Amino acid sequence: MSHFEQDKHSNLLPSQPSDFSQIVEKGLSRRRFLQASAATSSVAFFAASPIANAMARPPQSQALLGFEAIPISTQDTVIVPKGYQAEPLITWGDAIHPNAAAFSQTNSAVDQENQFGDNNDGMTFLPLSHNRAVLAVNNESTDYETLFEDHGKTLTAEKVRRSQAAVGVSIVELTKGQQGWKTNVDGRLNRRITAYTEMQLTGPAAGDDKLKTNADPTGTKVLGTFNNCANGSTPWGTYLTCEENFNGFFGSQNPIDVPIEDARYGISSGNGGFNWHQFDERFDIEKEPNENHRHGWVVEIDPMNPQSTPKKRTALGRFKHENAALTIDKNGRVVVYLGDDERGEHIYKFVSKSKYNEHKPEKNRDLLDEGTLYVAKFNAQGGELQGKGEWIELTFGKNGLTPQNGFTSQADVLIFTRQAATQVGATTMDRPEWVAINPKSEQVFCTLTNNKYRGVREGQEVNDANPRENNIYGHIIRWQPKNGKHSSDSFTWDIYVLAGNPEQYAENDLRSGSDNINKTNMFNSPDGIGFDNAGRLWIQTDGDYSNTGDFSGMGNNQMLCGDPNSGEIKRFLTGPNGCEITGLTFSPDNRTLFVGIQHPSDGFSMMDGVPRSTVMKITREDGGIIGA
Numbered sequence: 001m002s003h004f005e006q007d008k009h010s011n012l013l014p015s016q017p018s019d020f021s022q023i024v025e026k027g028l029s030r031r032r033f034l035q036a037s038a039a040t041s042s043v044a045f046f047a048a049s050p051i052a053n054a055m056a057r058p059p060q061s062q063a064l065l066g067f068e069a070i071p072i073s074t075q076d077t078v079i080v081p082k083g084y085q086a087e088p089l090i091t092w093g094d095a096i097h098p099n100a101a102a103f104s105q106t107n108s109a110v111d112q113e114n115q116f117g118d119n120n121d122g123m124t125f126l127p128l129s130h131n132r133a134v135l136a137v138n139n140e141s142t143d144y145e146t147l148f149e150d151h152g153k154t155l156t157a158e159k160v161r162r163s164q165a166a167v168g169v170s171i172v173e174l175t176k177g178q179q180g181w182k183t184n185v186d187g188r189l190n191r192r193i194t195a196y197t198e199m200q201l202t203g204p205a206a207g208d209d210k211l212k213t214n215a216d217p218t219g220t221k222v223l224g225t226f227n228n229c230a231n232g233s234t235p236w237g238t239y240l241t242c243e244e245n246f247n248g249f250f251g252s253q254n255p256i257d258v259p260i261e262d263a264r265y266g267i268s269s270g271n272g273g274f275n276w277h278q279f280d281e282r283f284d285i286e287k288e289p290n291e292n293h294r295h296g297w298v299v300e301i302d303p304m305n306p307q308s309t310p311k312k313r314t315a316l317g318r319f320k321h322e323n324a325a326l327t328i329d330k331n332g333r334v335v336v337y338l339g340d341d342e343r344g345e346h347i348y349k350f351v352s353k354s355k356y357n358e359h360k361p362e363k364n365r366d367l368l369d370e371g372t373l374y375v376a377k378f379n380a381q382g383g384e385l386q387g388k389g390e391w392i393e394l395t396f397g398k399n400g401l402t403p404q405n406g407f408t409s410q411a412d413v414l415i416f417t418r419q420a421a422t423q424v425g426a427t428t429m430d431r432p433e434w435v436a437i438n439p440k441s442e443q444v445f446c447t448l449t450n451n452k453y454r455g456v457r458e459g460q461e462v463n464d465a466n467p468r469e470n471n472i473y474g475h476i477i478r479w480q481p482k483n484g485k486h487s488s489d490s491f492t493w494d495i496y497v498l499a500g501n502p503e504q505y506a507e508n509d510l511r512s513g514s515d516n517i518n519k520t521n522m523f524n525s526p527d528g529i530g531f532d533n534a535g536r537l538w539i540q541t542d543g544d545y546s547n548t549g550d551f552s553g554m555g556n557n558q559m560l561c562g563d564p565n566s567g568e569i570k571r572f573l574t575g576p577n578g579c580e581i582t583g584l585t586f587s588p589d590n591r592t593l594f595v596g597i598q599h600p601s602d603g604f605s606m607m608d609g610v611p612r613s614t615v616m617k618i619t620r621e622d623g624g625i626i627g628a
Contacts, residue, residue: 064536064563065570066628069520072555073574074547076603078616080573084626089594089617090135090183091605092118096172096190103607105149109158112165113192116172118142119613120596122231122323122528124239125585126303131176134189134303135594136239137583137615138228141248141274142166143599146610157279164195164276167226169241171303180619181592191306195224195249198309199299203369205314208411210293215282222294222312223282229341230323230434230528230583232298234334235356236364239301242321244341246295248273252286259289261416265320266342267292293415298324298338300368313368316350317394317417325435325444327486328356334367335486337444339432343451344460346421347376347432349391351487373414375426378477378493380464386494387464389479392424399424428459430466430474433527438564440535442484445496445564447526449542450474465493468510472550473499473524475514476539478564497562497569499524503553511550516567523571524554528582533590536627537562539569540595542580557581559595561627572627573618576604583615586626593618593626 067081078086090096093103093115100114101107107115117139126134142163144152173187184190201211201220211219225243232240247265251272258267267285277283282291296318302308316324319340326336332355338348353370357363373394380387392399396410400423407413413420430451437444448466455462455469462469465477479493500513501522513522525543532538539560544551559573559581575581578601585594595616597604605612618626 064534064565064627065561065568067561067570067572069570070572070574071520072547072553072558072571074545074555074577075574076577076601078573078575078597080618083621085619085621086573086595087617087619088605089181089615090116090137090170090172091607091614092116092120092139092166092612093607094183095185096170096183096192098185100185103610103612105147105608105610107162109161109165112162113194115192117168117170117192117194118147118166119598120170120615121229121583121598122242123583123585123594123596123615124231124233125174125587125594126233126237126239127588133174133176133181133587134187135172135174135183135585135615136231136241136301136303137170137172137596138231138241139167139170140228140244140598141226144274146612155275155278160276160279163274164224164226164280165192167195167228168197168224169193169228169239169301171239171301171306181587181617189303189306191303193225193301193310195226197224199223199225200309200311201294201297201314202311202366203314203316203414205318205411205414208409208415210290210411210415213282213288213290213294215288225299225310225312226295228299229321232324232326232336234300234326234364235328235358236361236367237302237304239303240324240326241299241301242323242338243296243299244320244322246292246320249276249295250283250285250292251275251277252284253277254286256286258285261419262289262292264416264418265292265296293318296320298336298368314411314414315369315371315373317348317373318415319345319348319417322433323435325437327437329486331485331487332356333487334371336368337435337437337446339435339446340418341431341433341449343431343453344428344457345418345432346426347429347435347446348394348417348421349374349376349486373417374489375421375424377425378427378463378465383464385464385467387492389427389491389493391489391491392426394420394424422459427463427465429477430454430471434529436529436531436537437486438535438537439531439533441564442481442486443478443564444481444486445476445478445529445537447529447539448475448477449525449527465495467495468498472544473501473511473513474526474543475499476526476529496564496567497526499526501550501553504550516569519553521560521569521571522554523558523560524551527580528559528584530584532586532627533588534625534628535564537564538572538584538627540581540584542582545578559584576600577602578611579604590625590627591619591623 101111123137229244297312334352374391430448482488498514505512527542528540583596
């Protein structure tokens with residue numbers, strides 16, 4: 001998630017309103033529900049479901065987290081547990097092609113095209129053999145104060161072009177030797193995908209009038225991807241990169257009235273933040289009002305073919321995508337879970353029309369072009385913080401998605417997915433970010449990072465799935481699909497963890513967190529999330545690192561490891577000052593973990609006095625499995 005978002009790290013949050021005690025009182029049932037251990041509570045809730053069996057094995061779960069937890073840190077470095085080591089793998093500005101220029105704040109756009117991109121985020125490790133692999137990494141955004149020698153005080157067309165070359169995706173070959181995995185600058189698959197790489201719009205919305213521009217009257221060809229937050233991968237070997245806060249790159253030279261459907265996505269007149277519109281007309285919403293509709297999609301990339309054209313899959317909807325968690329359902333259909341990272345937005349699911357063909361990979365290439373998109377509604381009985389939910393279909397002509405309500409086609413539903421979700425009555429959530437599917441069960445987890453508007457803005461009233469007003473700490477929700485089938489239209493859910501600060505708030509206050517939070521593992525703003533092969537849940541944070549007030553005792557952003565069976569959570573890694581911990585992927589043997597350190601402050605990974613985002617390589621000194 002981009003740190004560009006306004007107020008993201010604000011400490012100046014209002015105190016809880018006087019009626020917060022009512023929420024706390026309702027929450028007492030949740031705290032009783034979590035008494036003793038999350039395992040006991042989960043069994044109580046899911047007594048008749050497969051999740052109960054998965055969570056009723058405390059002897060096994062006790063051995064799942066086999067490392068020594070580390071304390072909080074405010075040091076300007078990466079710290080991992082005893083017996084582990086963390087080393088830089090690749091850093092913004094490192095060469096990914098032979099004869100690439102050395103990193104400098106005076107690099108040209110062409111130089112940057114041959115270098116690893118900035119602000120690395122979500123990533124996927126794709127093995128080619130036992131000692132050769134591809135690492136696909138998102139490069140979310142860039143910081144003008146570090147990108148340019150004058151710290152962004154002035155902007156030119158050349159500088160904008162350089163900024164556009166620093167974002168997108170980096171695809172880098174890795175080789176494994178005695179020192180473990182390292183980058184191979186001579187790899188034939190090495191590639192940069194940037195804000196002006198040609199791409200194809202596919203699926204139901206492709207060719208719609210709302211996707212046509214002066215440069216592309218067909219509405220099918222678009223340049224570039226940017227603000228690529230998190231990611232996903234497919235069983236047929238492709239990489240999914242997700243476009244998130246694309247609105248920050250658009251603006252207008254003159255004040256104009258922005259259509260309400262575009263304003264819902266954060267498009268505004270004037271300065272969009274990165275000011276690309278001042279030097280690149282396609283980002284000027286007055287001159288190209290449809291260009292912003294061509295961003296905010298999931299993009300599928302073939303990392304094994306450097307000449308391939310990335311495809312923006314419109315069937316998965318347009319919003320501020322965080323990641324794309326893909327699984328093959330029991331009926332053979334592809335299911336993709338998706339979060340829309342903004343306060344008060346929604347959680348989605350896509351189910352493919354056709355089935356996955358394990359024996360003919362070429363048949364799977366366009367599975368993400370046809371299918372049905374759904375949005376989640378979380379139901380509960382007041383104060384239970386658990387319940388049942390349903391997936392509401394987002395198909396033109398159904399559930400009020402009709403011309404009478406402003407939708408004239410399926411393309412309308414997909415281009416303006418947020419409005420469609422509101423129309424059908426989906427549950428507003430506290431910034432849905434990453435979604436992860438447990439490989440040992442059918443449980444699905446989603447991080448809800450925070451929401452200062454909960455209980456304040458209309459439509460964002462407190463509900464059991466989002467139980468705290470002014471939710472400054474965030475939480476993780478999980479659900480179990482009906483009969484263990486991800487394509488089913490209903491589910492049961494509860495809350496895996498309420499992040500909080502038990503040192504600042506009393507036990508009967510929901511701001512102290514759920515019972516699996518204590519002074520040794522507290523954190524705020526869960527963001528990145530993922531499972532390893534053994535079913536360990538890895539949690540990354542992008543929150544307030546002031547270590548004062550409500551956030552006292554939390555230190556720098558961190559990475560924790562959770563046991564989904566027992567509810568236990570232990571701190572595994574702390575990052576340098578000012579950074580977000582984001583992006584994680586494992587080698588297939590789970591003996592190497594790759595973790596992203598985004599936008600660190602001065603002192604980390606310096607070159608020419610410039611702090612640089614870096615992918616770290618984590619291994620055990622004894623060569624063992626990470627986390628065991």
